[in-house]
Amino acid sequence: xxxxxxxxxxxxxxxxxxxxxxxxxxxxxxxxxxxxxxxxxxxxxxxxxxxxxxxxxxxxxxxxxxxxxxxxxxxxxxxxxxxxxxx
Numbered sequence: 464x465x466x467x468x469x470x471x472x473x474x475x476x477x478x479x480x481x482x483x484x485x486x487x488x489x490x491x492x493x494x495x496x497x498x499x500x501x502x503x504x505x506x507x508x509x510x511x512x513x514x515x516x517x518x519x520x521x522x523x524x525x526x527x528x529x530x531x532x533x534x535x536x537x538x539x540x541x542x543x544x545x546x547x548x549x550x
Contacts, residue, residue, distance in 0.1 A: 477502045501534035
C-alpha cells in the first residue's frame with residue numbers, strides 16, 4: 464500500500480466520524496519538525512483498530528488533555544486531492 468493510499472484510508476475514517484479531524488501536517492514527539500499524517504479523536508484505540516483493519520499500522524498516540532492525536536510517523540505528509548463524488 465502506498466503512502467497516498469494510506470492517507471486516503473485515514474482521511475475516510477476521520478471523515479466518517481464528526482468527532483475526528485484529519486491533519487496532513489502533524490509533527491509529533493521526537494519528530495524534530497518532520498511532518499506526518501494524524502487524526503485527533505476521543506477514542507484512540509478504536510481509530511487504531513479501524514486503521515489496522517484497513518492495512519495502516521505503526522500508529523503513535525499523544526495526549527491532548529481530554530482528546531488524543533493518533534499519528535503515523537512513517538506516513539510522510541503529502542497534500543493529496545480529495546476524491547470527488549461525481550456519481
